[in-house]
Amino acid sequence: MADKDQTLHYDGPVGGWGSVRGIVEIAGMERPSPMALETLYRQNKPGGFMCVSCAWTKPAGHNALEFCENGAKATLWELTTRRCTPDFFAKHTVEELKTWSDHDLEQQGRLTHPMRYDRETDRYVPCSWYEAYSAIGQELKGLDPKSVVFYASGRASLETAYCYALFARLYGNNNLPDSSNMCHETTSVTLKKVIGSPVGTTVFEDFSTCDAIFFFGQNTGSNSPRFLHPLQEAVRRGCKIVTFNPVREKGLISMINPQSPTEMLTGKETELSCQYHQVKTGGDIAAIMGLCKHVLAKDDEAQARGLSVLDRDFITQHTDGFEAFEQKVRATEWDDIERESGLTRSALELAGQIYVEADKTIAIYGMGLTQHVHGFENIATLVNLMLMKGNIGRDGTGVSPVRGHSNVQGQRTVGITEKPELAPLDKLEQLYGFTPPKEKGVTTVEACEGIISGDIKAFIGLGGNFLRAVPEQGAMEQAWPTMRLTVQIATKLNRNHLFNGEVAYLLPCLGRTEEDMQAGGPQTVTMEDSLSCIHGSIGKRKPASQDLRSELAIVAGIAQETLEPNPNVPWEEWLGDYGKVRDAIEATYPEQFRDFNKRMFTPGGFYRGNSARERIWKTESGKAEFTVPDMLSAAGFSDKAGRFRLMTLRSNDQFNTTIYGYSDRLRGVEGTRSVLLINPKDIEKAGLRAGQVVGLAADAEDGKDRRVMGLTVTPFDLPDGCVGGYYPELNPLVPLDHHDKHSKTPAYKGVPVRIIPDA
Incomplete structure (x- = not known):
């Protein structure tokens, strides 16, 4: 690895006064509203x-x-006193706004009025809610339902998500991709296949009894502090915490708890990871196979003494396919493991010994595993490791993906899915008296393919910044205006709003901190966290504008103007009392949402259950399934001269595509996002120099010209052959077909690129 003295880095811990300064x-x-402190006190x-x-x-x-630093930033961002009014849009053409940065667009503040895009003047103009609903409804009536996409970001409530999914199916399709298609869809596909549950198996109490925690590709300090x-x-x-990550992220090295006066005054840090292994980007399969190889070796030694490291009773009773996996591990050579992982045998054996000695282990992972061409194999191999010692389905153990968006897991739970087999279609037919569509809908990648080909004619976006978040940005921006209808439901202006179909509306919605007043009084919404617990949420702040509508109100308004009346679907009743939507959710999912309205404010949330945690395996074999990886690298491409492995990163001043500022404090990057992070050895080998401005070009096999220019060479501690840069700025380098083979999650964490030295 690079010499720390030669690289950009941050010497302080996570938390502490740095976190306070960031907020x-x-x-x-x-410049948030005066009640911001009271709001922060009520948070979570x-x-x-x-x-x-x-x-x-x-x-x-x-x-x-x-609340944490990033959570506080998100709340302050929503409670801003800045307003993006019709006057702003009257002063600026959309073409002019395309030259603004992501940060500057969102700094205009909260959207205040429903707006219609006027193509002749290239400006947004104000309109009434009735006009918007009516026009959108008329357009949808005239389109083939198969040509319409209903996209959802991960922040909409369970109530809104349920109604949105029902609206799409009543309209006639399962075209319900969401943000999980771009981050943790690999989790849903893999875990469903190997343990029968599409989500993690841990609960909060497990962290108080585990003996070891193994982290893979997750940046806790910035993404979930x-x-x-x-x-x-x-x-x-x-x-003991053992971490595998190409980047030495500060959040898993040391911390100072900002809520501890003693720690804040003394500067006393807690060292978190006892081992930190900088695995090569895409090298996790090899690294985990090395751990498994060590476990088997130690089990061989134990067997000679009449003991066992493996949980053989668990393997026999609860798993299928162990023999084939064991054979693969034993046949895999250490030289191959070292080459593909970028780690030494001794380092992997050192980590493996902690796993061997721990009775109870939790495996944590993030998009460092999911966003690869072979992301499925990343996760499946990690599950193999956990199954070897029975570390799924008992207290203090489990596999635990850390999700991003606040309700992205919950939206899937209540029906936002393009896969009809994952939705309770029979129950929906029974409750609402219609025949739900059985044809598979489109994923995010398939939606992009349809937009580029012209097959997709309309896009409704329930939050998010879709066009900025997806791969193949150049082709997507060019194709987007060819759609007949685009609708964006949002709180602030972002780049996606600057690309519009022939008919286009920008509809401002309430934020979660704001009071949602309907006919039945102030309303409560709910969401699901990454540990499968459901929580109620009540906003108290005065809305940023009297012209805002709730997300559920907007969905209901469009639905009523689009669909034929159905006495079984009481949109007005649901809008007046969200409790009736929760009753509908309970009726649709009675096992998971029993007594929904009564339990939504249970301290810590109410647990909706997880079959794999109970060792009930809803898989094809009826058991947890060991799999055999056919490769040791998840990258999906080979290394060759001049080619680097690019991983895209989020900064400490960022949440997904939302850019709060230009301080990536925990990596030592300040004042810019136009950087190419690369280790000093690779800088010298490539004939570059620190501070040089270069470009990156995609090195995909299709030969298409994809490039991003104006990146400053920045010495950084990364594995050899690996480079880093910021998401979403580097998304144009990602081909649309560069995704996980099973889930179609874009492979943002392992992109083949070449450096263009003369930028």
Whole structure:
């Protein structure tokens, strides 16, 4: 690895005064409403509102301040006093706004009025809600339902998501891709296949009894900082954390708890990872196979003494396919493991020994595993490791993907899926008296393919910044205006809103912090965290504009203007009382949402259950399935002279495509996002110099010209042959067909690129 003294880095811990300063800086930019502090105090607590940032759980034994740096930034961003009014749009053409940065667009503040795009003047003009609903409904009536996409970002409530999915199916399709298609769809596909449950198996209490935690490709410090609290407590009681990540992310190295006066005053840090292994980008399959190889070797030694490292009773009773996997592990050579992982045998054996000695282990992972061409094999091989010692389905163990968007997992739970077999179609038919479509809908990648080919004629976006988040941005931006209808439901202006179909509407919605007043009074919404717990959320702040509508109101308004009346679908009743939507969710999913309205404010949320945690395996074999990987690299392409493996990264001042500012404090990058992170050895080998401005070109086999220019060469501690840069700025380098083979999740964490030295 690179010499730390030669690379850009951050010497401080996660948390501490740096975290406080980060929040203060964003507060200064957003100038939030006076009640911001009271709102932050209510964040992630029973009877309060649930953070719109990550999906980390909201524990029953909450802290006095149950928010992190990124969560506070998300709340302050929503509570900004800045307003993006019709006057703003009157002053700026859309073509002019395309030259603005992502940050500057969102800094215009909250959208205040429904707007229609006027192609003749190239400006957004105000319109009434009635006009918007009516025009959208008329357009949808005239289109083939198969040509319409209903996209959802991960922040809409369970109530809205349920109604949105029902609307799409009543309209006539399963075209319900969502943001999980771009991040954790690999999780849903893989876990469903190998353990019968599409989500993680841990609960919050498991972190207080586990002996070891193995992290793969997850940046806790920036993406889910509240997770650091149980990690700190785990380490203090003797739990060992082992981390595999190409980047030495500060959030898994050391922390200072901002809520501890003693730690803040003394600067006393907690060291988190006892081992940190900088695996090569795409090298996790090889690394995990190395761990498994060590486990088998130690089991051989134990067997000679009449003992066992493997949980043989569990393997016999609860799993299928172990013999084939064991044979593969034994046949895999250490030389191949070392080459593909970028790690030494001794390092992997050192990590493997911690796994061997731990009775209870939890495996954590993020998009460092899911966003690869062979992401399925990444996760499946990790599950293999866990199954070897029976580390799924008992307290203190489990596999636990950390989700991003606050309700992305919940939306899938209540029907946002393009896969008809995952939706309770028979129950929907029974409840609502219609025949739901059985044909598979489109994923995000397939939606993009349809837009480029012209087969997709309309796109409705329930939140998000779709066009900025997807691969193949050049072709997508060119094709987007050829659609007949585009509708964007949003709180702030973003780049996707600057590309419009022939008929286009920008519809502003309430934020989660704001009071949602309907005919039946103030309303509550709910969401599901990444540990499968359901939480109620009540906004209290005065809406940014009296012209805003709730997401559910907008969905219901469009649906009523589009669909024929159905006495079984009481849109007006649901809109007046969201409790009746929850009753409908309970009727559709009675096992998971029993007594929904009564339990939604249970401290810590109510657990909707997980069959794999109960060791009920809803797989083809009826058991947890060992799989045999056919490769050791998840990258999906070979290394060759001049080719680098690019991983796209989020900064500390960012949530998905939302850019709060230009400080990536935890990596030492300040004031810019136009950087190419690369280790000093590779800088020298490529004939470059630190500070040089270069470009990146995609090195895909299709030969298409995809490039991003104006990147400053920045020495950074990365494995040899690996480079890093920011998402979404580097998305144009990602081909649309560069995705996980099973889930079609774009492979943002392993992109073949070449450096263009003369930018």
